[in-house]
Amino acid sequence: MRSFLKELTALSFLICLSLNSILAQEIEPPPPPPPAPLEEAVEPAPPAPPAPPRTEEIKIEIDSEEGEDVDVDVEETETETRVKVGGVEVIIRDKADNDENEDEKEWEESAPDFDKAVPKELKKVKTRWGLLEVGHNTFLQDGSFDLTGGAEILDTRGNSFNWNLHIVQQRVSLIKNAVNLQYGVSVFFNKYCFKEDFTLDNESTHFQINPNPSEDLGIGMNKNRLRTTTFAVPLMLNFETRPRKPGRSLHLSAGAYAGVMTNAKLKHKYDNGSKQKISDDFGLNKLHYGLMGQIGVGPITFYGKYSMTPLYSDSTLPEVNPISIGVVLVPF
Numbered sequence: 001m002r003s004f005l006k007e008l009t010a011l012s013f014l015i016c017l018s019l020n021s022i023l024a025q026e027i028e029p030p031p032p033p034p035p036a037p038l039e040e041a042v043e044p045a046p047p048a049p050p051a052p053p054r055t056e057e058i059k060i061e062i063d064s065e066e067g068e069d070v071d072v073d074v075e076e077t078e079t080e081t082r083v084k085v086g087g088v089e090v091i092i093r094d095k096a097d098n099d100e101n102e103d104e105k106e107w108e109e110s111a112p113d114f115d116k117a118v119p120k121e122l123k124k125v126k127t128r129w130g131l132l133e134v135g136h137n138t139f140l141q142d143g144s145f146d147l148t149g150g151a152e153i154l155d156t157r158g159n160s161f162n163w164n165l166h167i168v169q170q171r172v173s174l175i176k177n178a179v180n181l182q183y184g185v186s187v188f189f190n191k192y193c194f195k196e197d198f199t200l201d202n203e204s205t206h207f208q209i210n211p212n213p214s215e216d217l218g219i220g221m222n223k224n225r226l227r228t229t230t231f232a233v234p235l236m237l238n239f240e241t242r243p244r245k246p247g248r249s250l251h252l253s254a255g256a257y258a259g260v261m262t263n264a265k266l267k268h269k270y271d272n273g274s275k276q277k278i279s280d281d282f283g284l285n286k287l288h289y290g291l292m293g294q295i296g297v298g299p300i301t302f303y304g305k306y307s308m309t310p311l312y313s314d315s316t317l318p319e320v321n322p323i324s325i326g327v328v329l330v331p332f
Contacts, residue, residue, distance in 0.1 A: 080093040122173070124173045125171070128169050129168050130330065131165075131166035131169055131330045132164070132165060132166070132328070134326050135327065136158070136325055136326060137161060137162040137322065137323075138156050138160060139320035139321065139322060140306070140321045141318075141319070147320065149318070151320055153194070153196045153198055153211060153318070154311075154318055157195055159193050160192050161191050162188070162190050162191070163326075164187070164188050164189070166185075168184050169234075170184060178239065178240050179239055180237075180238040182238045182255070184233070186231075186233070186257070187232070188228075188232055189227070189229055190227065190229075190322065190324070191225060194226070198224065200266065200282050200283070219270045219271055221270050222269055223267065225267045227267070228265075229262050234256075235257070236253040238251065248297075249298065251294070251296055252293075254293040255292060256290065256291055256292065257289065257291075257305070259288045259289070261284060264282055283313060285313045287309065288309050290305065291305070292304065292305040300327075301331045302325070303326055305324040306322075307322045307323070308321065
């Protein structure tokens with residue numbers, strides 16, 4: 001028990017001595033005296049050699065029946081203080097200023113440079129394959145959906161469809177991907193299902209609509225359908241409000257197209273189950289040009305296409321212009 005008290009007393013003295021050493025280091029040294037006036041040129045004194053480590057030995061006697069002495073050794077240097085009490089040694093190190101500077105330098109080198117972070121550069125030219133649009137087909141006559149003057153025979157049913165396959169399209173950035181030029185190669189497939197029963201008779205000089213085929217054939221008709229296929233080259237100007245986030249961007253495209261009709265087929269289905277398929281040009285315009293456009297937000301896009309050339313080239317047939325409105329299933 002007495003030995004434990006001696007060790008506890010020596011350790012308390014050691015702690016007090018360490019605190020005094022730390023407080024002495026924090027006291028600022030007195031300011032240097034003002035320099036003496038320069039009367040004569042005095043050679044500067046050589047730098048003083050570094051002071052050797054200071055060693056202090058303190059001997060403490062603690063009264064006890066055994067009469068033992070406890071030795072406390074204190075050794076101070078510029079960077080640390082060593083205190084040894086019996087078999088216990090405590091080392092107090094001072095953190096140098098250069099170590100702090102090294103830590104700050106290491107942090108500055110390892111810290112990310114947010115000022116130099118730049119967004120990823122968008123591509124100037126984008127290419128897409130196999131874009132698809134599906135919509136409804138009908139006709140306009142002098143800007144109206146109401147067909148008159150013999151053209152009402154060309155009224156279409158609700159199952160008249162148009163689908164456009166854009167084989168390839170490219171988009172070239174004009175202004176920071178917000179304004180783009182879009183072009184490509186496309187195929188337009190049009191199906192017109194007519195409400196009225198009629199046939200196209202090939203006369204010697206032109207085609208003529210026969211509105212009463214049942215009188216000639218003696219049977220009724222329940223399906224009257226015309227299909228056309230056109231290869232076209234669309235050219236549009238595209239606008240994007242948020243080119244870096246296309247899923248949230250409002251996009252608008254407007255332009256024109258030109259194409260050539262390569263195939264036309266007329267199909268009749270009669271009440272007795274018989275079918276008739278005729279492939280010809282049927283007096284249709286083979287060269288087509290018109291206007292087209294798209295509008296949408298994110299993945300939802302609608303399109304419209306209007307042919308500025310009439311459906312028929314024969315002046316004896318009703319003059320109507322095809323129009324298609326639908327949704328883009330596979331957008332750019």
